[in-house]
Amino acid sequence: MLHRRTLLAAAPALLAAPALRAQDANWPNRTIRLVVPFTPAGTTDIAARILAERLTHRLGQHVVVENRAGAGGNVGSDFVAKSEPDGYTLLMATVSSGGINYSLYGSRMPYKPEDLAACGLMLQVPNLIFVTNSLPVRTLKELVDYARANPGKLNNGSSGAGTSLHLTGELLKTVAGIQMQHVPFRGAGPMLQEVIAGRIEVAVDNLPSVIGHIRDGRLRPLAVTTKQRTPALPDVPTTAEAGFPDVEATAWFGIQVPARTPRPIIERLGREIDAAVKEPETKAKIADLGGMPPGLTPDGGTSPETFEAFIKAEIAKWGEVVRKSGATVE
Template sequence: MARRVTLSRRAALAAPALALLPRPGWAQGGGQGAGGYPARPVRLVVPFAPAGTTDVAARILAERLQSRMGQPFTVENRAGAGGNIGSDVVAKAEPDGYTLLMQTISSGAINYTLYGDRMPYRPEDLAEVGLLIRVPNVIFVTNSLPVRTLGELVAYARANPNRLNIGSSGAGTSLHVTGELLKMEAGISMAHVPFRGAGPMMAEVMAGRVEVAVDNLPSAIGHIRDGRLRALAVTTRERTPALPDVPTTAEAGLPGVEATGWFGIQAPARTPRPIVERLGAEIDAIVKEPATWARLADLGGMKPGLTPDGGTNPAAFTAFVRSEIARWGEVVRKSGASVE
């Protein structure tokens, strides 16, 4: 019988401004050409609860876009359904550049196959703008659990089948899927406990009511460094300099448990191309700011790396998203993944 699998802090940015002047003949949308954009505040929808990596990344980006573009970029959290609720809000918004989405691997790739016909939007309903950051996932446990390595966790779970809970920031997220991959690869049973975001999930792990969890590294790293959570492994091919003493899942004997989260900006599909390109150029400039990456790297962040110079642009992000949809779709199909 196939196992059921459900996939799915802070930093400041600073750098020279990028001069983008209006050009004659640029397309119009919502009464605005890109040359006059933005002329009013922009809403940045985060499809997960506050305090998680999606929210942290969005607020970092919003701060820098506001500074560079001269209008407020306001973060709005619309959590639920593994990111689908907030993503659908943007997919159905006016395509004028004033409603943007902080998209993730979950609602931007995994969920299309996972939810199937229940998905309220499709890939063609959203336009890719730029990839902001990639991050490792980290597997960690409550301090009261008597394990200090991933191998010890596997042994403990085998000796105590179905005794452990494993938390994630929501059913259908990449964090849920990473936990399910762990169970599949290790041949262990743990009950998945989904939360409406990383903040409430980590609170339960620190309190000992959930013993094991998976999260994106940036939102968990502060608790790990302060000793409130015990990290067992990161899910990337190489160790992260942010936690150099924490081994990879491959080093722990589980190379199949590999997953890298990502966070980028999408807009409604019919947003005028000049606005998409303008925003994409701003994001590319932001991810190349040295001060940004000194701090994001300390949190475990990795650069987009979509263009030869390590940056991002709308076309490269589009190709990346399509490849992620195909990759995770195959994982969902092979694993028998589903959501209730």
């Protein structure tokens, strides 16, 4: 009797397994949405649209971008974490939503690292420290000297509290011993307009979303936050060259899905992302924006396993930065 009851209890799962495998094999057979947890025009949005176009081509189904901004990327990320784990809702994860926010928001985080599964890293990009053209500084040292002479009078903008841009600004203030008022925006687009207009004097942004304004002379670059200069702006020094080696930060962007998404779908997405970022057309677009390839696998690509390990390391790294800087969000 016990043996019979055990078989009856297991029957639904046994029957469901072939159906699930068949569903995985047929994926995708309809439109996929790629959720961007920030407003349009920022680096996350730009990267997502490049990847969506290539995945549409490779998967044979439309991949459409959907912007769900708020709380430093938490709103859109939480939406994906709680979505059906069927491979039709993807997240354009960032260093903030996938790394920084777990420490910065603490118990207020609406989702946990284990609620999302990694598929693949698309690119890494430098952050750029820049100023409005009306501010009388042309180097990072001159900015620090100006801030010291005018404590608390400068506003520094970012695309949102908890982003790597916010934390880079906090690092600069901590390392240089200066005071500036952080002004978070709901995305890079509105923040950049305020800096161009001169209402925000200093800002940090991911290179891809600000590089057009730099090249057109609407904003003045001071330093990139990576160890090496970027070929996209070869005349702009690194923070180390400018005298502040501890102000180092690299932003990243990749795909995550709800944690219970079937592994065959995750593996397929990982393969397609890896192939897409290695395409000459995609590599050229990334390079033009000042971005760097994933670089997680020996051939410079990405995989679900390497991206998962990368995210875990980033959570630990940025947790230490949050602790040392004392950064908070309201």
